[in-house]
Each structure stands twice: as structure tokens, then as C-alpha cells.
Amino acid sequence: xxxxxxxxxxxxxxxxxxxxxxxxxIAAPLLAPYAPNQRAARxxxxxxxxxxxxxxxxxxxxxxxxxxxxxxxxxxxxxxGLIVTVIGVGIGVTAGYFGGRVDEALNLLTNISLVIPNxxxxxxxxxxxGQTSPFVIAAIIGLTSWGWGARVVRAQTLSLRxxxxxxxxxxxxxxxxxxxxxxxxxxLISIIGFNFIGSVLxxxxxxxxxxxxxxxxxxxxxxxxxxxxxxxxxxxxVGAWWEVVAPSLALALFGSGLSLVNFGxxxxxxxxxxxxxxxxxxxxxxxxxxxxx
Amino acid sequence: xxxxxxxIAFYIAAFLVAATFNFxxxxxxxxxxxETMFAQSGTALPPESMAALRATFGFIDQPLPxxxxxxxxxxxxxxxxxxxxxxxxxxxxxxxxxxxxxxxLVLTSSLLAFSVGSLAGVAAAWRRGGRFDSFGAPAALMLxxxxxxxxxxxxxxxxxxxxxxxxxxxAWGAELDPGWTLAFMASVAQHAILPVATLALAQIGGYLITxxxxxxxxxxxxxxxxxxxxxxxxxxxxxAYAGLNALLPAMTSFAMSLGAVFGGSLITEIVFxxxxxxxxxxxxxxxxxxxxxxxxxxxxxxxxxxxxFIADLLTVALDPRLRG
Numbered sequence: 001x002x003x004x005x006x007x008x009x010x011x012x013x014x015x016x017x018x019x020x021x022x023x024x025x026i027a028a029p030l031l032a033p034y035a036p037n038q039r040a041a042r043x044x045x046x047x048x049x050x051x052x053x054x055x056x057x058x059x060x061x062x063x064x065x066x067x068x069x070x071x072x073x074x075x076x077x078x079x080x081g082l083i084v085t086v087i088g089v090g091i092g093v094t095a096g097y098f099g100g101r102v103d104e105a106l107n108l109l110t111n112i113s114l115v116i117p118n119x120x121x122x123x124x125x126x127x128x129x130g131q132t133s134p135f136v137i138a139a140i141i142g143l144t145s146w147g148w149g150a151r152v153v154r155a156q157t158l159s160l161r162x163x164x165x166x167x168x169x170x171x172x173x174x175x176x177x178x179x180x181x182x183x184x185x186x187x188l189i190s191i192i193g194f195n196f197i198g199s200v201l202x203x204x205x206x207x208x209x210x211x212x213x214x215x216x217x218x219x220x221x222x223x224x225x226x227x228x229x230x231x232x233x234x235x236x237x238v239g240a241w242w243e244v245v246a247p248s249l250a251l252a253l254f255g256s257g258l259s260l261v262n263f264g265x266x267x268x269x270x271x272x273x274x275x276x277x278x279x280x281x282x283x284x285x286x287x288x289x290x291x292x293x
Numbered sequence: 294x295x296x297x298x299x300x301i302a303f304y305i306a307a308f309l310v311a312a313t314f315n316f317x318x319x320x321x322x323x324x325x326x327x328e329t330m331f332a333q334s335g336t337a338l339p340p341e342s343m344a345a346l347r348a349t350f351g352f353i354d355q356p357l358p359x360x361x362x363x364x365x366x367x368x369x370x371x372x373x374x375x376x377x378x379x380x381x382x383x384x385x386x387x388x389x390x391x392x393x394x395x396x397x398l399v400l401t402s403s404l405l406a407f408s409v410g411s412l413a414g415v416a417a418a419w420r421r422g423g424r425f426d427s428f429g430a431p432a433a434l435m436l437x438x439x440x441x442x443x444x445x446x447x448x449x450x451x452x453x454x455x456x457x458x459x460x461x462x463x464a465w466g467a468e469l470d471p472g473w474t475l476a477f478m479a480s481v482a483q484h485a486i487l488p489v490a491t492l493a494l495a496q497i498g499g500y501l502i503t504x505x506x507x508x509x510x511x512x513x514x515x516x517x518x519x520x521x522x523x524x525x526x527x528x529x530x531x532x533a534y535a536g537l538n539a540l541l542p543a544m545t546s547f548a549m550s551l552g553a554v555f556g557g558s559l560i561t562e563i564v565f566x567x568x569x570x571x572x573x574x575x576x577x578x579x580x581x582x583x584x585x586x587x588x589x590x591x592x593x594x595x596x597x598x599x600x601x602f603i604a605d606l607l608t609v610a611l612d613p614r615l616r617g
Contacts, residue, residue: 119556248443255438
């Protein structure tokens, strides 16, 4: 399965980007030239050979902060993505498998969670919880953002539910939990993977957003708090673009990597979506008629 | 009709959930809920305003169900209490003053992204595997993965600070008086360019991909093959046969994504000091103005429900199976 995924060029490129950021985060203390909170330079120093991405208002090395900040950002992203996926799959499969009243109730819950806007809801939660640590933020994101996953998983479960092998398992008297875990979940794996990666992407962006708004713990170091400090010290307006560009680029590249992996998964799961490389002559013929399919 | 009535009942339930959430949250957290809610008001509010605020949020000497009833009565009569940060304005006044600016950004950018993205999606699906499809589609997807926060900051720096071709913030030039004058409207349009463009940029990819994928699935259907066999023109097949049908899922995602756009707009407004809901809220958050923070959830939910209802109406108009 991993092989098929990596044979897809978009997915392979995306996976490389993601792996690169994971590697940077894991090996941060070895790779970062300075300690992240050390005063290593004068305030707002321009990028130079000594400080490749310049320094912040506080004289901290931006490159080191970005490498270390990735640890929190990625950890929150993956943790929140995991919570979103577990809740979404749990609710989606339960609703789809049991049907009837259970489905009606869970589906109503899912639809309500989809029409209440997420960010405003998270703002209320985070504001009441006070200066929220990265892990509280992960929990907030996880608990408010499972709606899409639940909806997609439910729809797919409903269609799997009708297959003969599920019926066979039921006639054999298999308990419901076993049918769900052994028969259904393995067949939902591509949807679950797609959902997980999408959720991680969403969580990384949302964490940065909440922290940028000043709802995070300003002492924590992540790409979001870096942007928050850059904003509160008006880095852009005084021309210290590097302080903003570094965490922004990290967010953008990591996000792009994840979404390319997902694009690849989508193409593998649904071959019609693939953009095949067809020889020119054939393509001209195909475009003309025969294969509008 | 039955379909729409069911939807309306659902919307009322959803709104009730948001209101209940507002009611329960301060009461579930440790500590005195009244303290938590109004801790920041300090001496800013005169005692009679404080008493009014308590009554609005149901902090009365009664059992919980009666407190809840009191709060729901406030919400459904659209009394959201007093703002602490913007005293003596009510939350309602603060939010209604800011809402038009946010709507301007959200609606313009969404319509722009929806039309550009859907048309590009149709083009990509029609020539799938072509040059536009192989580079355009993944590029759009990558663009979508870039947070609005990042695009806004970069756009602000490049166009407003470095090259100084567009204003750095606010909704209109400081030298102008608001009014329906040509100069004022031109200034508003000029100030909206950057926020609208950054918001639209974040959405185009989503519409492109939704449209492309549902279009590709439709292009495999028999009725399209039949149309090709009958010798129908490309344009007709592309837009009237496949495009129109592919538009239905795109419309649903349009309504659903409005919530995310509102979220994105909050961020964009803060970066550009744009006087909409986001910027107002940002000030409210800094001052821990809880009545305001709770009020924005209700008004945002209401906006989402309205958008979904409009999408329902359009779906009924486009899909004859739902008319009955």
C-alpha cells in the first residue's frame, strides 16, 4: 500500500516534504545552530551567514526558533488529527453500521457540529480556558472538528454494510464490535487515512491561527506563537520580513506536503481522477470523442 | 416544502445547541461563573449595567432550569448583553456595526473564488491529463494548504509595505467621511482589494478540485457518451450536460465552506486592521470581553445557518427531485 502511494509522483513529493519536517522536528536540538530562546544576536538582525534567517526583536535566531517551533506545531497537529479521526471514525462507523435510531441521533449530532462554525466556537472555548497550552489547543481542535470525517465515514459504511461478506459475518453470529473492527475498518482505511492527513493539516493551521490571535500560551514556542510575537512587535512594519516569512514558509510547505499526499491517496482510491500521461497522438484521438469517459 | 420545513427545524435545533453551549460553558468551568464572565469589567461598568448583564446571561437567584429559560429568552429576543470593552455599546450594536464589512469581504471573495474555481475545474476535468490539469490542479491544492494567515501577511508585506501600491489597512482612507459618495466607495474598493484577494486565493483550490472530481465522475456516465454519440457540441456537453450536474455538490460545499471563510476573514481582518467582526473580536479577546466573544458565536452561527438555507433553496431550484 505504501509502495503504491509512493509510486504516485505527487504523493511521493508530498511525503518527502512531510518527512523532512518530521526529521527536522525530531532532531531539532542537533540541527538548530542556537538554543531557541538564547539571545544570540542584536534585535532584528538581517539574514547573514551567521544567522541564516536573521534574528527576532528579542535577538533570538529565527532559524533555530523555526526548527524548534516545528516540534510543538507538528505534535499538536498529529495529536489533534488523531483525536479528530478517532471521534469521526467512531461516530461514523457506529451510525452507519447500526442504522435506525442510533444513526438518526448520531447523524443529527454530526450535522449540527457541521453548521456551527468551528473557529468562532473554538474562540469561545479557548477564551474561557485562559492562556491555553498547545495540548489544550489540540484537545479543543479535536473535539470541535470531527464532523466532516464522521459524515464521510458514515456514508462509506452505509454502502459497505450491504456487501455480502458483512452479511455472512452477521449470519455466522459474529458480535458487532468484531464486524466493525475486522470487516469494516480495514475496508475504510483509505478514507480514514485521507481524513487523518486532512485533519492534521487543518489542526496545524488552526493551532497557528489561535495562537496568532493571542489565545495560546505566549511562552510556548511554535510557528503560531512566532507569528504572534512578530505581529505584536510589528515586525513587518519595521521591515523585519524574515521574522514572518520563516514560520509562514514552514506552515505553507508542511501544509502543501500533506495536501499532496492526500491528492495522491484520492487518485489511487479513485483511478478515474488520475491524470494519465498519454502519448500525444493518442491523447488527440481521445479528446476527440471515443473516450470522453 | 416538507424538505424545507425539515431543514428549518434542524436549523433551530442547531442554533439552540450553540446557545446552550454559551450557557453551560461558564457554569461548567471551575470557579464562580459570574466572576469568570465579568472579571474584566472591574470598575468599567456602573452597578446597574452589571445587574442588567447578570440578568441577560441568566445569573439569577433561581434553579438552573429557570436560569436556562431566562438566558434563552434573552437570546431569542436577541438581547446579547453589554459589551465590556466597548462600553456603553451593547454587543448587538458592536457586532452589527462590524458585520457589513465582514460580509463584504466574505461574499465578494467567495463568489469570486467560486466562479473562477468552478470554471477552472470544468476546464481541468475536460482536458484531464492535459497541461493545465497536471499542473493547475495540484498547484491549486497546494495553494489551499497555505493558511489565510500566511497569505495575508505576505500580501500585506509585498503590496502594501514593500511596493506601497495598496493601503496597509482600514476599510477606507482616513481623510474621507463615510457616505455614499464616489470617492468614498472608490476608497472602500481599493482597501478591499488585498483582503478579498487573499481570502479568494485560499478558496479557489477547493472549488477547482471539487468541480474537477465530480465532473470527471460525471463524464464517465452513459448520458454523456450518448450525447457525444449524438454529435452534440463540446460546449453544450461541457456546461449544460456535465457542468450543471457537477454544480450540485459544488454548491453544497460552497455553503459548508462559508464557515471556514468566516474564520479566514477573522484572520485577514486582523492582519489588515479591517474594521469587521474579526478585528472587533480581536480587541474583545484581548480584553476578555466574554459577552462579546459569546455573541459572535451566535451571530456567526446565524450567518452559517442563513447561508445553508440559501443553499437549500438553490438546491431545490436546481434539483427537480426535491420539489414535491
